[in-house]
Amino acid sequence: MHLFQYRKGELYAEDVPVRRLAEEFGTPLYIYSYNTLLSHFKAYEDAFDSLPHIVCFALKANSNAAIVRLLAKNGGGADVVSGGELFRALKAGIPAEKIVYAGVGKTEEEIRYALKSGILMFNVESEDELLQIDRIAGTMKVKAPIALRINPDIDPQTHPYISTGLKKHKFGIPIEDALQYYGLANSLKNIKIVGIHKHIGSQLTKVSPFVDALKRILLLVDELKRQGIIIDYLDIGGGLGITYRDETPPDPAQLAKNILPLLKGRKLTIVLEPGRSIAGNAGILVTKTLYLKNGHEKKFVIVDAGMNDLIRPSIYGAYHHIQPVIKNRRNKIVADIVGPICESGDFLAKDREIPNVKKGEYLAVMSAGAYGFTMSSNYNSRPKAVEVMVKGRRYALIRKRETYHDIIKGEAIPEFV
Ligand SMILES: *Cc1c(COP(=O)(O)O)cnc(C)c1O
Numbered sequence: 101m102h103l104f105q106y107r108k109g110e111l112y113a114e115d116v117p118v119r120r121l122a123e124e125f126g127t128p129l130y131i132y133s134y135n136t137l138l139s140h141f142k143a144y145e146d147a148f149d150s151l152p153h154i155v156c157f158a159l160k161a162n163s164n165a166a167i168v169r170l171l172a173k174n175g176g177g178a179d180v181v182s183g184g185e186l187f188r189a190l191k192a193g194i195p196a197e198k199i200v201y202a203g204v205g206k207t208e209e210e211i212r213y214a215l216k217s218g219i220l221m222f223n224v225e226s227e228d229e230l231l232q233i234d235r236i237a238g239t240m241k242v243k244a245p246i247a248l249r250i251n252p253d254i255d256p257q258t259h260p261y262i263s264t265g266l267k268k269h270k271f272g273i274p275i276e277d278a279l280q281y282y283g284l285a286n287s288l289k290n291i292k293i294v295g296i297h298k299h300i301g302s303q304l305t306k307v308s309p310f311v312d313a314l315k316r317i318l319l320l321v322d323e324l325k326r327q328g329i330i331i332d333y334l335d336i337g338g339g340l341g342i343t344y345r346d347e348t349p350p351d352p353a354q355l356a357k358n359i360l361p362l363l364k365g366r367k368l369t370i371v372l373e374p375g376r377s378i379a380g381n382a383g384i385l386v387t388k389t390l391y392l393k394n395g396h397e398k399k400f401v402i403v404d405a406g407m408n409d410l411i412r413p414s415i416y417g418a419y420h421h422i423q424p425v426i427k428n429r430r431n432k433i434v435a436d437i438v439g440p441i442c443e444s445g446d447f448l449a450k451d452r453e454i455p456n457v458k459k460g461e462y463l464a465v466m467s468a469g470a471y472g473f474t475m476s477s478n479y480n481s482r483p484k485a486v487e488v489m490v491k492g493r494r495y496a497l498i499r500k501r502e503t504y505h506d507i508i509k510g511e512a513i514p515e516f517v
Pocket residue numbers: 158160161179181202203299301302303337338339340373374375376377470
């Protein structure tokens with residue numbers, strides 16, 4: 101479900117014409133739908149209503165303050181993977197006790213910051229990290245709440261770059277070593293075991309990998325109990341896919357239907373970490389056609405959004421639906437839709453059939469709300485795009501377009517140059 105629909109041949113974001121926003125704010129422009137975000141979030145809340153649970157939005161999918169505030173106001177928590185994301189989550193009003201912190205490379209500074217903030221738990225990814233957290237907590241005279249991130253060795257059947265739950269991946273602790281690591285954690289004075297965590301990958305389009313991974317984790321929870329180690333929080337990660345093209349991923353209700361029976365009768369609080377499935381289809385990237393170029397072998401539609409604005413096509417070969425903001429009846433063409441960046445890898449679509457666009461016309465790159473702006477950069481010294489949120493007929497700027505001065509901010513020229 102999303103609220104970017106055509107009305108009389110013109111694309112709307114909720115009740116606002118996309119063209120109006122493009123004209124007012126310029127392009128490239130990210131537009132997010134408030135009500136789409138909220139309904140995606142509520143779908144999780146409703147699906148897991150029968151159990152104690154926390155929906156911790158994965159900030160790396162989209163960390164704009166307005167979006168995080170929206171979720172915070174509706175009871176959401178946060179899954180963060182850096183000190184910067186922790187800062188954003190707290191600033192946006194997420195209570196510390198609803199924040200979980202994953203990532204293989206937490207620095208000493210970041211660990212101190214998270215301990216000082218009083219987060220729900222660290223999702224610990226290695227023995228070294230566990231010992232480091234214990235040591236730092238000791239110097240701060242606090243107990244660090246932790247879960248171990250367990251790598252269940254399940255193939256999520258998704259793109260290799262967004263798979264995380266196999267033995268060959270850098271994430272988590274191999275499941276066969278889990279008991280030993282929990283034993284170690286239990287022996288550390290400044291560590292408090294509160295949970296167990298898994299996250300096997302992103303853009304999952306089947307339920308079975310979730311179920312298989314969860315079964316393995318629950319066997320472990322039972323074994324830990326026999327050894328006197330009680331798990332309160334079961335963090336099942338994120339990863340539900342969305343429809344970019346023709347995928348039919350399970351929705352939160354289907355996920356819940358398949359996994360709730362496994363959790364019945366257990367005194368566990370479920371933590372979920374959805375990112376893409378909340379923000380992905382709640383945002384679009386609007387771009388303007390700059391030039392049309394007919395090569396000998398290919399046609400190119402050159403637009404003003406590049407890989408620095410949306411890198412998913414370039415690095416994952418990801419598909420994003422691209423459609424005109426104002427529909428036309430002209431013949432279709434097959435073209436590469438490319439950005440202005442000086443890289444052959446700078447494209448939004450290859451060999452794509454699209455209605456014949458003209459110079460100056462706007463195109464909407466769909467499903468760009470997750471891993472869009474957050475992965476954007478200033479490559480080629482291009483200012484980052486502007487972001488706008490729409491709610492019904494209302495809309496507001498939620499991030500100014502960067503200026504050239506923003507780009508060079510912080511640079512300095514030493515005297516010896
Ligand atoms: C990226 C990530 C998520 C979110 O994944 P989605 O596929 O966007 O739902 C959740 N948990 C962890 C630990 C992650 O790294």
